[in-house]
Amino acid sequence: MLQRSTTWVGATAKEIARAVRRGDTSATAVVADHLDSIRAYDRIVGAFREVRAGAAIAEAEIVDDQPGLGNLALAGVPVAVKENVAVAGLPTWSGSAAARGPVVDRDHEVVRRLRGAGAVVVGVTRMPELGIFATTDDREAITRNPWRTDRTPGGSSGGSAAAVAAGLVPIAHGNDGLGSIRIPAACCGIVGLKPGRGVVPAGIGVNDWYGLAENGILATTVADAHLGYAVLCGRAPRALTEPGPLRVAVSLRSPVTGVFPDAGARKGLSDAVRLLLAHGHGAVRADPGYPPALAARVLATWFAAASLDAAGLDRAALQPRTRRHMALGEAALRRGLVREDDRAAWRENCRNWFGDGRYDVLVTPALATAPPAADRWSARSWAANMLVNTRYAPYEAPWNFAGFPGLVIPVGVRPDGLPVAVQLVGPPGSELLLLALAGQLEQAAPWRRHAPGWPRMAARRR
Numbered sequence: 229m230l231q232r233s234t235t236w237v238g239a240t241a242k243e244i245a246r247a248v249r250r251g252d253t254s255a256t257a258v259v260a261d262h263l264d265s266i267r268a269y270d271r272i273v274g275a276f277r278e279v280r281a282g283a284a285i286a287e288a289e290i291v292d293d294q295p296g297l298g299n300l301a302l303a304g305v306p307v308a309v310k311e312n313v314a315v316a317g318l319p320t321w322s323g324s325a326a327a328r329g330p331v332v333d334r335d336h337e338v339v340r341r342l343r344g345a346g347a348v349v350v351g352v353t354r355m356p357e358l359g360i361f362a363t364t365d366d367r368e369a370i371t372r373n374p375w376r377t378d379r380t381p382g383g384s385s386g387g388s389a390a391a392v393a394a395g396l397v398p399i400a401h402g403n404d405g406l407g408s409i410r411i412p413a414a415c416c417g418i419v420g421l422k423p424g425r426g427v428v429p430a431g432i433g434v435n436d437w438y439g440l441a442e443n444g445i446l447a448t449t450v451a452d453a454h455l456g457y458a459v460l461c462g463r464a465p466r467a468l469t470e471p472g473p474l475r476v477a478v479s480l481r482s483p484v485t486g487v488f489p490d491a492g493a494r495k496g497l498s499d500a501v502r503l504l505l506a507h508g509h510g511a512v513r514a515d516p517g518y519p520p521a522l523a524a525r526v527l528a529t530w531f532a533a534a535s536l537d538a539a540g541l542d543r544a545a546l547q548p549r550t551r552r553h554m555a556l557g558e559a560a561l562r563r564g565l566v567r568e569d570d571r572a573a574w575r576e577n578c579r580n581w582f583g584d585g586r587y588d589v590l591v592t593p594a595l596a597t598a599p600p601a602a603d604r605w606s607a608r609s610w611a612a613n614m615l616v617n618t619r620y621a622p623y624e625a626p627w628n629f630a631g632f633p634g635l636v637i638p639v640g641v642r643p644d645g646l647p648v649a650v651q652l653v654g655p656p657g658s659e660l661l662l663l664a665l666a667g668q669l670e671q672a673a674p675w676r677r678h679a680p681g682w683p684r685m686a687a688r689r690r
Contacts, residue, residue, distance in 0.1 A: 235261045238683045241305045241398040241452040245346065248304035249297060255288040255304030259348050261686075262306040266350065266396050268686035272377065274369040275391035277311045277321055279351040287348045300346030301459055307342055308391045308400040310384075311352040312359060312432065313443070315339055322433075323355040323366065323384070326545035327538075337429040338401060338443045338460050345459045350397060353387030356606065357550050358433075358537050359403070360384070360530075362411050362617045363605040366547075372602045373415055374679035375646050379599045382412035382621070385446065389416040392446050395683025399448075399456045403432050405441035406530060407624025410636040410651060413446055414594035414621075417638040417647030417679065419453040419666065420446050422624075424656045425631030428460045437533035438566065440628040448677040450637070450667040457659065468664040474588040476504055477514035482596060484523060484622035493593040496648035500591060500639045503672045504665075516581055516590065518626060522574065526625050528565040531557035552610035571629055578630040582655045589658070589665060592623045594636045594649035627653050635662040638675040647675075 236244055236258045247253045263281050270276050284306070291297070291304055311321040313336035320329045335343065343349065354371050356364050364371035364386025371386045373379040374394040381390040385402030389412030392400050402409040404422040413420025422444045430436040430443060445456035458465040478501055480489055489497070501511050534550070535557025543551055560566055581587070597620045605613055627634045635652045642648045652662045 235265070235685055237261050237265045237685060238395045238678065239398065240449055241302060241447065241455055244305050244398060245301060245303045248291075248346070249300065255291040255346070255348060256285060258304045259284050259288040259306050259350060262350055262397060264686040265683060269394065269684050270396060272372070273374055273390045273394050274371045275353050275387040275394065275396060276308070276351045277354045277387065278318060280318070280349060283317060284348050284350045287343075291346050291348060294346070297346070301455060301465055302342065303346035305347045305399065306350045306397050307347045308351055308353045308388055308397045309339055309349055310388050310400075310402050311355055312403065313339060313401070315349055315352055318352060321352070322358055324357040324546065326541045327358060336431060341459055341462055342401065347459075353385070353391055353400065355384045355387060357547050358534055359405060359408060360534050360550060360553055361605065361613050362407065362621050363600060363603075363613075365602070365604055366606050370602050370604060373599060374682050375417060378602055379646065380415065380602045382415035382599060384408040385412045388446050389413055389418060389420070392416070392418050392448060393679045393682065395678045399452050400446045401443065402446050403441055403443045404628065405432070405437040405533065406526070406628050407621055409444045409446060410594060410624045410634055411621045413636040414647070414649035415599040417649070417676065418446055418448050419450055420444070420636045421453050421457055421659070421663070422628070422634045423457065423659055424633040427633070427659065433533065434536040434539075435533070438529050438571065439631065440529065440533070450663055450670050454663045457663070468660060468667055471661060471664045471668065474509045474665065475586065476509050476511045477587040477590045478511050479513070479515045479590060479592050481515040481518070482622045483518045483626050484618050487596055487619055487622045489593045489596045492598065492642035492644070492648050493596055496639045497591065497593050497650055500650045500669065503669050504591070506672065507668050514587065516626070517577065519577070522626065522629070525565075525570045525574075526629050528560040529571075529629070532560045532566045533557070535561065547606050549606065549608070549610040549613050574626070575630045578632060579655060588654065589662065590653040592651045592653070594623060594651045595621055596623070598642060598644055598646050623651055632656060633659045633662060635666055637666045637669060639669070639673065640675075
């Protein structure tokens with residue numbers, strides 16, 4: 229068996245799986261390399277809640293011994309899983325000491341599919357309490373952005389995004405209820421895909437946040453995002469079809485009144501549009517018709533979803549900001565402000581806006597501003613958290629409310645040295661189209677796959 233003389237840390241998931249299937253390396257060697265890197269450098273970014281060192285090596289050895297190794301799409305690929313879905317042998321933390329459950333003996337369906345494809349779960353990643361906010365920290369640790377460790381990697385899949393951007397794993401699982409994959413992807417300069425409603429098994433919290441929350445993937449390349457998405461869907465990966473000329477709607481408008489994109493976000497969108505035009509796509513300025521009541525309806529649903537997830541927990545053990553969020557959710561439910569009819573009406577509004585070929589894709593900024601400071605936001609007031617969240621990341625939530633797929637990709641670097649990204653949105657069933665269009669943009673203007681200075685190479689095991 230051939231072995232690379234250098235570490236596999238920093239390789240793509242496709243490269244690793246191909247090498248393991250061919251016998252150029254072993255899953256055990258690949259996983260050991262990544263565990264060494266996590267052991268040496270996760271203390272800087274704080275991405276992981278728990279690392280499964282011994283268990284991951286044992287699982288990698290099982291992968292190496294499988295007779296059907298050549299058929300495994302993710303053979304030997306180390307993956308990280310967000311801590312709010314079940315991983316056999318671990319508790320499910322959900323970002324909260326109050327919510328930590330017992331050790332489970334069965335994987336969540338998305339974890340089962342990852343393992344079934346030959347991936348090895350090296351650990352579970354940190355998130356804010358109950359996934360409510362778009363920054364990631366608690367009393368134990370502040371998860372930091374590998375691009376600049378004084379900035380947040382976003383949330384709620386902040387640990388997964390930080391792990392991928394630092395090269396600690398090539399791909400990671402995340403989930404997204406109001407932007408929790410796409411916001412961290414934008415903060416950390418990587419690819420983040422939130423599938424449309426019902427495409428990937430959800431099973432997140434009490435009721436999937438009223439159907440707003442979906443499981444998805446974070447990666448450094450479109451090809452890896454496509455591979456991970458196919459596995460989560462339970463499908464065999466197939467080649468993406470080069471998209472022909474598309475009708476692209478371009479919108480700077482924030483769904484949140486009074487919030488506007490800064491110069492870095494505007495330039496990122498402009499650069500993406502130039503690339504789209506160069507590929508023969510048509511681009512027109514067109515803003516979705518965000519109704520005045522939409523923000524209030526999204527907020528009420530967000531509050532209520534958190535209150536249901538927190539029901540039965542020891543309130544005294546919850547963070548003050550979570551208790552406030554929960555109280556508002558209980559009030560919203562008492563007043564009948566959370567209605568399926570509102571979500572269905574917005575979904576139909578969005579279908580009509582895209583129309584029958586009117587627009588194929590919508591492109592928006594991914595963030596309105598740079599990521600906020602990496603701080604102990606968990607100890608700050610609810611109002612402070614709400615203000616910073618809505619000011620920097622207003623663009624994602626409407627598409628959870630509609631149940632439409634959304635994809636974030638990096639398109640350059642801001643003047644402050646942080647990445648800038650755009651969001652691609654399409655109607656139901658457009659995930660592969662979004663990935664194919666993102667692949668065109670990646671080919672035309674390749675982005676830095678990892679944060680500057682990452683991955684850092686730990687000493688290899690002998």
